[in-house]
Structure formats: C-alpha cells, structure tokens
Amino acid sequence: MSHIHWYPGHIAKAQKQLKEKLNLVDVIIEVTDARIPYSSWYKNTNELCLNKPRLILMNKSDLSDSEYNKPWAAFLNKKTGCKVISTSLSNKNDINLIISEVVNLSKEIMQKRILKGLMPRPTRTMVIGMPNVGKSSTINRLVKRAKTKTGAKAGVTRQQQWVRINDKVELLDTPGIIPTVQDDQFQALKLACVNSIGENAYDSEYVACGLIEILLKYYNQEIRKYYGFSENEEINLSSIALKKNWILKNSIPDTKRASLILLSSFRDGKMGKFTLERVEDYDII
Numbered sequence: 483m484s485h486i487h488w489y490p491g492h493i494a495k496a497q498k499q500l501k502e503k504l505n506l507v508d509v510i511i512e513v514t515d516a517r518i519p520y521s522s523w524y525k526n527t528n529e530l531c532l533n534k535p536r537l538i539l540m541n542k543s544d545l546s547d548s549e550y551n552k553p554w555a556a557f558l559n560k561k562t563g564c565k566v567i568s569t570s571l572s573n574k575n576d577i578n579l580i581i582s583e584v585v586n587l588s589k590e591i592m593q594k595r596i597l598k599g600l601m602p603r604p605t606r607t608m609v610i611g612m613p614n615v616g617k618s619s620t621i622n623r624l625v626k627r628a629k630t631k632t633g634a635k636a637g638v639t640r641q642q643q644w645v646r647i648n649d650k651v652e653l654l655d656t657p658g659i660i661p662t663v664q665d666d667q668f669q670a671l672k673l674a675c676v677n678s679i680g681e682n683a684y685d686s687e688y689v690a691c692g693l694i695e696i697l698l699k700y701y702n703q704e705i706r707k708y709y710g711f712s713e714n715e716e717i718n719l720s721s722i723a724l725k726k727n728w729i730l731k732n733s734i735p736d737t738k739r740a741s742l743i744l745l746s747s748f749r750d751g752k753m754g755k756f757t758l759e760r761v762e763d764y765d766i767i
C-alpha cells in the first residue's frame with residue numbers, strides 16, 4: 483500500500499508545459515533542496531532539459547548539515563556533468579556566482595550563434611525545480627539584482643515575461659515546476675518532510691514517524707537533546723506528546739499535534755541543521 487499519493491494526470495500536463503518553456507532558454511538553473519539532494523533532484527532532467535547546459539543549486543543550505551554539502555555536490559556533478567553550487571537566502575554572494583556561471587555555461591552556444599551569422603543576444607535562462615525548493619525566492623533575488631545594476635539605464639525595463647538581469651543575462655520570471663513524479667515511497671516521504679508535497683497527499687503522522695526514524699539514524703544525540711530524552715528512552719510521537727504534555731481527553735497522547743509540530747520544527751530549522759541522505763546509500767554505479 484502506498485501512503486503518499488500521486489496524480490498522474492496533473493503530472494503529464496505539467497511536464498508538457500515545462501518542456502514548452504524549456505525550449506525558450508539557453509541555460510537552465512535547477513534548484514534542489516540541500517537537505518535531500520538525491521530526492522529533490524529530478525533523475526530524468528538530462529532528457530527533460532534537452533541536454534541544454536544546466537546549473538544545479540543545492541538551495542536552503544542554511545538548513546542542511548554543512549558536512550554533507552560538498553559530498554553531495556560532487557555526487558550530483560558526477561551523475562549529471564553539471565556544475566553544482568550550494569545556495570541559500572542568507573548568502574548574498576551566491577547570486578553573483580549564479581549569474582557568472584550562467585554566462586559561462588552559455589559561452590559555447592553564443593559562439594555558435596556568431597559562427598552562424600546570428601546577432602549576439604543575452605543568454606536566456608530559467609529556474610526549474612520541485613515544489614517549495616526555493617525557485618521563486620531565487621528568481622526574486624536575481625530580479626532584485628537587476629534593479630540595482632541596471633535601473634538607471636534606459637531600455638532595460640521588463641519586456642513580456644523576460645527580465646534583463648544584466649547586459650548578458652535574461653531570466654524568465656516564472657519558474658518551471660518539475661512534477662514530483664516518484665514511485666519510490668521513501669523518496670516521497672523525504673519530499674513530504676521538506677514540504678515539497680501537498681499536505682493532503684499524506685498523513686502527517688506517517689511522515690513524522692518516518693522523519694523520526696531518519697533523524698534517530700543520523701542525529702540521535704541532537705534529537706534526544708532537543709526533546710530532552712535520555713540515552714535509552716524510546717522516541718516516538720506518543721513519547722514526544724507525553725513529554726510535551728500534549729494530552730487529549732482520556733489521557734491519550736496527542737500524536738497528531740506532535741507530528742505537526744515536529745514537521746514544522748524540522749522544516750524551519752528549529753531542531754538543527756540536518757541532511758536526510760548520505761551519498762554512500764546512492765553511489766552504487
């Protein structure tokens with residue numbers, strides 16, 4: 483039985499819309515979540531992206547365990563051949579890096595245009611990724627950069643849905659959503675943990691139990707400390723609810739409440755900086 487449900491009809495439509503947009507660009511910026519680099523990276527992107535040059539961002543790296551950012555960047559680079567960088571809302575420098583990487587990645591295409599006798603033009607790029615990984619935030623940050631750099635010049639205002647970031651780069655101002663088409667339930671569970679899956683597709687207690695299991699595997703000490711459990715106490719939704727004194731009528735522990743608060747504390751980094759996946763578990767080929 484599967485616990486997290488997919489809607490194949492929506493997926494086909496979303497994929498078609500995404501392909502139409504991808505046709506318009508030279509370079510693709512794919513955003514993933516640094517806490518689950520494997521599960522938030524779309525495995526068929528090479529095909530979906532028509533083999534166009536692509537920059538992969540491991541975003542929300544302010545919430546991930548910094549020890550694992552580099553190994554995961556190396557892993558994704560090995561699997562895709564793409565440049566991979568860690569980014570986050572709190573890192574102001576990464577926007578410049580994104581822009582310069584996009585320019586770098588388009589050099590060959592621009593050279594070819596010139597050889598064909600075509601007019602030089604700015605590199606066109608767009609941001610894609612699964613839900614909630616930070617696509618809109620990344621677009622907003624890029625667009626803000628555009629204002630400060632080119633605001634005073636004439637002729638660089640918005641034209642249709644393209645935003646001129648600088649004289650070399652134009653950005654499509656809406657993201658491409660990669661439908662979370664996953665038949666792997668463990669991957670789906672981790673996507674639910676980072677809020678990348680609609681909340682009505684799963685039961686919060688099921689997802690929270692899965693998250694507890696992963697956290698106990700990799701961050702046992704930290705979780706015990708966070709909730710105040712000793713070495714040999716069992717940690718589950720009931721024991722957390724009891725500890726917090728979240729009790730329903732008839733003295734039943736409020737496991738629903740425990741699950742919702744656990745998920746939100748994990749998602750906003752209150753519990754700590756955690757990465758839920760390890761390269762060793764996937765680096766088999």
Ligand SMILES: Nc1nc2c(ncn2[C@@H]2O[C@H](COP(=O)(O)OP(=O)(O)O)[C@@H](O)[C@H]2O)c(=O)[nH]1
Pocket residue numbers: 541542543544545569570571572611612613614615616617618619620657
């Ligand atoms: N901590 C943290 N939160 C982020 C980061 N990037 C985006 N977010 C938050 O994640 C949520 C989803 O971001 P959004 O850009 O709307 O994701 P989208 O669905 O991919 O467009 C929002 O609450 C953002 O504020 C980041 O680098 N760090």
Ligand SMILES: [Mg+2]
Pocket residue numbers: 617618619657
């Ligand atoms: Mg968005």
